[in-house]
Amino acid sequence: MKEFQPIAARPAPIKTVGFTAWLRDNLFSTIPNAVVTLSVIALLAYYLPLIFDWAFWSANFTGTTEDACVKEGACWVFINAWSYQFFYGTYPVEEVWRINLTLVLLVMVIAASFTLPKSIRLKASITSWLLLPVVGIAILDGRLLGLEVVSTDLWGGFTLNVFMAAASIIVAFPFSFLWALGRRSEMPFIRSVSVIFIEFFRGVPVLSLFFMGSVMLPLFFAEGTNVDKLIRVWLVLIFFMSGYMAEVFRGGFQAVPSGQYEAADSIGLSYWQKILLIILPQVIKVSMPNILATFVMLFKNTTFLLIIGIPEVVQTLQTALSNSYWLGGHALEGYLFVFLVFWGSCFSMSVLARRIERQMNTDKRD
Amino acid sequence: MTATNSAADSQDVIVIENLNKWYGNFHVLRDINLHVKKGERIVICGPSGSGKSTTIRCINRLEEFQEGSLVVDGVEMIEDVKNIEKIRRDVGMVFQHFNLFPHLTILENLTLGPIWVQKKPKAEAEEIAMKYLERVKIPDQADKYPGQLSGGQQQRVAIARSLCMNPNIMLFDEPTSALDPEMIKEVLDVMVELAEEGMTMICVTHEMGFAKKVADRVIFMDAGQIVEENEPNEFFNNPQNERTKLFLSQILGH
Numbered sequence: 001m002k003e004f005q006p007i008a009a010r011p012a013p014i015k016t017v018g019f020t021a022w023l024r025d026n027l028f029s030t031i032p033n034a035v036v037t038l039s040v041i042a043l044l045a046y047y048l049p050l051i052f053d054w055a056f057w058s059a060n061f062t063g064t065t066e067d068a069c070v071k072e073g074a075c076w077v078f079i080n081a082w083s084y085q086f087f088y089g090t091y092p093v094e095e096v097w098r099i100n101l102t103l104v105l106l107v108m109v110i111a112a113s114f115t116l117p118k119s120i121r122l123k124a125s126i127t128s129w130l131l132l133p134v135v136g137i138a139i140l141d142g143r144l145l146g147l148e149v150v151s152t153d154l155w156g157g158f159t160l161n162v163f164m165a166a167a168s169i170i171v172a173f174p175f176s177f178l179w180a181l182g183r184r185s186e187m188p189f190i191r192s193v194s195v196i197f198i199e200f201f202r203g204v205p206v207l208s209l210f211f212m213g214s215v216m217l218p219l220f221f222a223e224g225t226n227v228d229k230l231i232r233v234w235l236v237l238i239f240f241m242s243g244y245m246a247e248v249f250r251g252g253f254q255a256v257p258s259g260q261y262e263a264a265d266s267i268g269l270s271y272w273q274k275i276l277l278i279i280l281p282q283v284i285k286v287s288m289p290n291i292l293a294t295f296v297m298l299f300k301n302t303t304f305l306l307i308i309g310i311p312e313v314v315q316t317l318q319t320a321l322s323n324s325y326w327l328g329g330h331a332l333e334g335y336l337f338v339f340l341v342f343w344g345s346c347f348s349m350s351v352l353a354r355r356i357e358r359q360m361n362t363d364k365r366d
Numbered sequence: 367m368t369a370t371n372s373a374a375d376s377q378d379v380i381v382i383e384n385l386n387k388w389y390g391n392f393h394v395l396r397d398i399n400l401h402v403k404k405g406e407r408i409v410i411c412g413p414s415g416s417g418k419s420t421t422i423r424c425i426n427r428l429e430e431f432q433e434g435s436l437v438v439d440g441v442e443m444i445e446d447v448k449n450i451e452k453i454r455r456d457v458g459m460v461f462q463h464f465n466l467f468p469h470l471t472i473l474e475n476l477t478l479g480p481i482w483v484q485k486k487p488k489a490e491a492e493e494i495a496m497k498y499l500e501r502v503k504i505p506d507q508a509d510k511y512p513g514q515l516s517g518g519q520q521q522r523v524a525i526a527r528s529l530c531m532n533p534n535i536m537l538f539d540e541p542t543s544a545l546d547p548e549m550i551k552e553v554l555d556v557m558v559e560l561a562e563e564g565m566t567m568i569c570v571t572h573e574m575g576f577a578k579k580v581a582d583r584v585i586f587m588d589a590g591q592i593v594e595e596n597e598p599n600e601f602f603n604n605p606q607n608e609r610t611k612l613f614l615s616q617i618l619g620h
Contacts, residue, residue, distance in 0.1 A: 257463075257465075259461060259463055260465060262461065262465060263459075263461065263465035263466070263467070265426075265428060266428065266458070266528075267455075267479035267483060267527065267531055268451050268479060268483040268531065269478075269482060269483060273483075277482065282467075282468065282469055360469070
């Protein structure tokens with residue numbers, strides 16, 4: 001009888017791998033493609049030096065006043081002089097360690113969610129995430145900890161954008177999960193309430209929600225009660241975010257095969273054990289890209305808070321641009337700065353999310 | 367607890383009487399009567415859509431039914447969550463598509479039930495899990511994820527997962543239908559071993575070799591009803607019903 005002889009694996013032909021093959025496949029595959037490639041190179045060659053000249057070689061870096069900007073390039077002195085306000089708003093300088101501490105806590109909680117030993121990771125990170133908004137507000141406000149009270153009127157700058165977005169998503173996350181569950185519920189009352197809630201907050205522009213939060217919401221409170229403006233806006237962001245995320249989760253729920261529910265039922269898990277131990281982790285896994293997209297949207301939407309006069313980073317920038325000592329027209333530098341700060345944050349979140357996705361991907365054979 | 371029907375043998379662990387089920391207006395199960403004794407091995411076969419899977423899914427209440435009575439281990443299946451969860455603890459089920467939990471390792475898949483449902487300490491649950499993984503001959507895969515295993519291995523893990531709950535009855539819903547031909551044997555071997563140890567088993571399967579080897583009774587279903595039931599020799603060699611003959615000639619004729 002013949003014996004089965006496997007053929008040894010050979011390397012791929014040289015024409016299909018390597019740099020030149022990549023160039024040919026991607027940039028010069030057809031004549032129109034080659035033309036496009038060459039024109040893009042020409043455009044870059046013309047404009048890049050101009051941009052670099054403006055941003056670096058002819059730019060002004062040192063100094064503290066507008067008079068220091070003598071060269072014709074960018075006036076980075078403007079950013080430098082206002083950087084404290086851009087980041088921290090009008091928070092008192094001697095108390096600014098409290099903002100930094102809150103930021104450090106935020107970073108630590110994020111890091112802990114990845115690096116803690118697997119046995120305690122889930123419990124520890126969920127607890128710390130849920131505690132974070134409370135602890136953060138206590139530190140920033142100071143009242144509960146016996147620190148000097150810093151009124152929310154003084155909070156501002158880019159850190160306010162970060163805190164508003166983070167505090168909203170943390171609270172919105174469990175809520176949106178419940179809304180999504182409610183929308184799938186077989187009980188008509190729960191289902192219709194969920195549908196109405198979700199569709200309302202998805203169907204209304206976030207700007208009008210902010211106006212409602214700042215102008216209309218106080219009308220519903222009892223006379224004499226004065227709920228802080230930031231808290232009202234926080235509520236609006238939570239509702240808005242949970243409406244969107246509920247739909248994200250709904251998509252995730254639909255992606256979990258019914259066999260998972262049946263298997264969980266067949267070993268006798270209760271409803272909530274089934275949802276929390278079996279279904280939720282899989283829902284989060286498939287929803288991860290959309291959760292991030294929703295969060296990035298919310299984060300960028302926090303700049304709309306300037307409309308209702310909350311001194312977040314863009315509002316602070318506009319204050320700086322209209323300052324009588326800085327009337328030389330620094331809008332380009334200012335908006336470029338805001339652009340870079342947001343882009344940097346959102347890009348790092350993408351990187352982080354990709355890491356989470358990789359960590360959660362258990363399908364690959366190794 | 368409700369007393370079992372007087373007509374039933376006291377040894378019966380499953381008593382199904384006049385079971386009827388509808389999906390909307392569609393009558394899927396029609397007057398099903400089935401008594402299963404402790405330790406009995408039953409194979410259910412029949413064309414697709416005949417109600418085989420639906421029948422066994424009624425036994426652990428993955429499906430509800432509208433008429434008739436179903437008593438499992440002396441507990442009548444009624445609209446009562448406590449009874450349903452008790453039954454589900456006593457009845458293990460193995461699915462066609464394994465339905466392992468993809469986000470948990472093999473070991474975590476196995477210990478989930480013992481830890482959360484039976485409230486066993488983690489160490490004890492892991493000990494039990496390893497015992498059953500050894501029985502299905504894949505203890506070395508304990509720390510892998512289901513996606514890293516072959517179909518046959520996944521199905522053996524699924525069997526081990528059910529066994530970890532220490533069930534009195536095992537239900538198999540076409541356990542080999544989604545497997546590559548070369549992997550069917552390793553799963554059947556585990557099932558045969560289980561049968562030889564005296565587990566009460568109801569298997570929906572078209573593995574006729576398995577039926578001949580281990581079944582005490584073979585049941586043939588079509589159009590939502592039981593057409594014929596007999597011990598395997600009689601069933602295969604001397605079917606009483608024309609429909610059964612036709613079915614057997616189709617599946618054994620090539």
